[in-house]
Structure formats: C-alpha cells, structure tokens
Amino acid sequence: MQLDCDEVESRMAAWIDAELSPGEAELFAQHLERCPDCALMTRRMEAQVFPPIAVVDTAVPGFWDAMDEGLAMAGSSALRGTLRSAQDSPQPGGVAATAPGLLRRNLRLPGVAAFLYAALLVLAVGLAAVQSVRAANADAARLAMEQSLERQQRLSATASLDVSVEPVGLVAQGPFRGSL
Amino acid sequence: MSASLSLVAPQAPAQWTEDDIKALHREQPQAAMEMVVRKFRGRLFYHASCITKDSQEAYDVVQEVFIRAMRERRFYDAEFRQKAWLYRVTSNLCFNLVRNRKRRGAILETVPRKERDEGDQLDRVFRGEQREEILAAIDQMTDAHKEILLLRYYDDLSYAEIAAVLDVKLGTVMSRLSRARRRLVDVLEPIRAD
Ligand SMILES: [Zn+2]
Numbered sequence: 001m002q003l004d005c006d007e008v009e010s011r012m013a014a015w016i017d018a019e020l021s022p023g024e025a026e027l028f029a030q031h032l033e034r035c036p037d038c039a040l041m042t043r044r045m046e047a048q049v050f051p052p053i054a055v056v057d058t059a060v061p062g063f064w065d066a067m068d069e070g071l072a073m074a075g076s077s078a079l080r081g082t083l084r085s086a087q088d089s090p091q092p093g094g095v096a097a098t099a100p101g102l103l104r105r106n107l108r109l110p111g112v113a114a115f116l117y118a119a120l121l122v123l124a125v126g127l128a129a130v131q132s133v134r135a136a137n138a139d140a141a142r143l144a145m146e147q148s149l150e151r152q153q154r155l156s157a158t159a160s161l162d163v164s165v166e167p168v169g170l171v172a173q174g175p176f177r178g179s180l
Numbered sequence: 181m182s183a184s185l186s187l188v189a190p191q192a193p194a195q196w197t198e199d200d201i202k203a204l205h206r207e208q209p210q211a212a213m214e215m216v217v218r219k220f221r222g223r224l225f226y227h228a229s230c231i232t233k234d235s236q237e238a239y240d241v242v243q244e245v246f247i248r249a250m251r252e253r254r255f256y257d258a259e260f261r262q263k264a265w266l267y268r269v270t271s272n273l274c275f276n277l278v279r280n281r282k283r284r285g286a287i288l289e290t291v292p293r294k295e296r297d298e299g300d301q302l303d304r305v306f307r308g309e310q311r312e313e314i315l316a317a318i319d320q321m322t323d324a325h326k327e328i329l330l331l332r333y334y335d336d337l338s339y340a341e342i343a344a345v346l347d348v349k350l351g352t353v354m355s356r357l358s359r360a361r362r363r364l365v366d367v368l369e370p371i372r373a374d
Pocket of ligand 1: 004005006008031035037038039
C-alpha cells in the first residue's frame with residue numbers, strides 16, 4: 001500500500017505535528033523518498049513558525065473583576081429562569097433546608113464565587129418555597145422567593161470587594177457542602 | 181450531611197480534567213462553575229483576542245460564553261465536551277462579531293476620517309513585525325483556515341480536540357490544517373522573498 005501525492009499533501013500538517021499513526025507516518029516517509037515535489041513542500045511547511053501573539057496581560061490584578069461582576073449579574077437573571085421552571089414542575093425531594101441566617105454572613109468572595117454562592121442560597125430558598133407552595137400558602141412563598149432574590153442581588157452587588165481570597169477554598173469551607 | 185472534600189483544594193484549575201469538574205458539580209455546583217471559569221477564561225480570552233484583535237471585544241465575548249455555559253443544561257452531562265463547546269461558542273461569537281464589524285466598516289467609509297481613526301483600535305494589542313506579517317497572512321485566509329490554525333498553533337489543542345471543537349472527523353482536521361499551511365506558504369514566501 002502506498003500514498004499518492006494528494007493523500008500525502010492532506011497529511012503534511014499531521015506529519016509535521018507528529019499526529020500520524022506509526023503506520024501512516026511510515027507510508028508518508030516512503031512517499032517523500034520517491035517524490036521530490038512533496039518532499040520540498042513538506043520542508044517549506046516545516047519552516048513555518050507561529051510566534052506567540054501578544055495579547056494584553058491577563059495576570060494584571062483585577063483584570064477579571066469586571067467579568068466576575070458581569071457573570072454575577074447574568075447569574076441572577078439566569079437563576080430567575082431556573083426558579084420559574086422549578087415552580088412549574090417541582091422536583092421530588094428538592095433541597096434540604098433553607099438557612100436564612102446564612103444570608104447575614106459577611107461574605108467576601110471574588111465576584112464569581114459570590115454570585116454562585118448567592119445563587120445557591122436563592123436556589124435553596126426558592127425550592128423550599130416551592131415546597132411550601134405545595135404545602136399550603138402560595139402567596140407567602142412567592143413573597144419569600146422575591147425577598148430572597150432581592151437579598152441575593154444586594155449580595156452580588158457588594159460581594160466582589162476582596163479578590164485576594166482563594167475562592168475555591170472558601171467555597172469548600174462554606175456551609176453549603178453537599179447540600180444540593 | 182458532609183460532602184467529600186477530596187476534589188476541593190487545588191490552586192491550579194488547569195490541572196482539573198472535565199471529569200473532575202463534573203464530579204465536583206455533583207457535590208458543589210457553584211464551585212464547579214467557578215472552576216470552569218478559572219480554568220478556561222485565560223485561554224478563551226487569548227483565542228478570542230486572536231480572532232477579534234480587540235481586547236475589549238474579546239473580553240466581552242468570553243463573558244458571554246460563560247453566561248451561555250451557565251444556561252446550558254447539558255454542560256455537566258457525562259458525555260458533554262466542555263472544552264470543545266467553549267471554544268466553539270467563542271469562535272462563533274468572534275467570527276460573527278468580525279463579520280458585523282466588516283459590514284459596519286463598509287458604512288464607515290462615508291464617515292469623516294477623524295471619527296474613523298478614533299474608533300479604529302483594532303490592532304492595538306498586537307506588536308512586532310514578524311507577528312504582524314504572519315497575522316496579516318492568517319487574516320487573509322478564510323474563517324475556517326484561520327480558526328483551525330489558531331486552535332492548533334496558538335491554543336495548542338490536539339487534533340482530536342480540534343475535531344471535537346469543529347465537529348468534524350480527524351481526517352478533515354488533517355487535510356484542512358494541511359491546506360491552511362499550504363496557503364500560508366503561498367502567501368508568506370513571496371513576502372519574505374522581497
Ligand atoms: Zn508526491
């Protein structure tokens with residue numbers, strides 16, 4: 001079995017990048033030995049260099065702050081959708097507990113962690129609210145959910161102050177371990 | 181109720197595999213999303229910057245990508261390819277943006293020159309003659325060729341990963357990359373011969 005020029009040409013990048021299987025690489029090399037045209041083109045391609053492109057330095061402190069904030073805001077509206085669909089079709093089992101006291105904790109997470117944290121709080125409160133709807137009082141539950149959304153928004157708005165904290169560690173120590 | 185903390189601790193999101201992140205999501209969904217953001221935002225920003233050549237636009241694109249990831253219900257499914265999905269959405273948003281900009285550019289030709297200069301900061305994040313040369317060459321290529329060159333030689337994805345991003349067969353990755361590099365030979369060698 002041999003490779004023809006077209007087959008070799010379509011494998012030149014893979015040959016240079018060492019992405020050919022050993023069998024194909026062998027066939028490729030055999031073709032180059034008997035075909036000067038393909039050998040020359042392979043050498044010209046090999047001579048190509050792709051120097052790194054200079055992009056603004058993402059390691060600058062605070063570089064991602066604006067994105068964290070943007071994600072926090074988007075997260076709260078995405079969550080409203082989640083809550084609405086949860087209300088339409090309540091999941092059996094649901095969430096273990098609401099923990100209103102946690103809302104008063106002094107959170108100092110970077111933005112993303114903060115919004116995810118806040119999102120989880122709202123989800124917990126919201127799903128608990130769904131369960132109370134099933135139990136008895138629909139209006140009170142809806143009110144509770146709206147209030148928790150407001151609290152969550154305030155939380156997101158103020159929680160991205162201290163970026164020096166490692167967010168994952170904080171989440172790991174947080175009170176919501178395994179609660180969902 | 182206490183969850184296993186074995187997965188939570190690393191300072192280096194880059195070392196987390198998608199399976200790690202999916203496992204984390206079962207225990208701590210909020211930490212999983214944050215891990216996704218921290219693991220991929222730098223690479224995606226680079227990828228977006230290479231296509232848009234505008235750091236602010238790239239930044240906005242990456243943020244939008246993560247918002248879409250948060251709304252993607254399958255994102256933590258066992259079979260879901262997170263990295264491929266993230267790069268694909270980033271590419272698509274960027275190429276749409278660039279196309280719209282070109283359309284706007286055609287309209288801007290009729291706008292007074294001063295105004296146009298102030299609005300035009302496209303290349304401000306790129307420096308160096310050689311870089312400009314190869315970038316100029318890559319810029320002349322089709323979106324498909326531009327994208328596959330970036331994915332391989334700037335984002336450092338394997339052929340298998342590229343196949344997943346583009347949703348094509350491995351053989352197609354090989355032939356498309358070869359054609360793109362062949363085209364680069366055609367474009368760059370006459371420049372260097374001058
Ligand atoms: Zn040949």
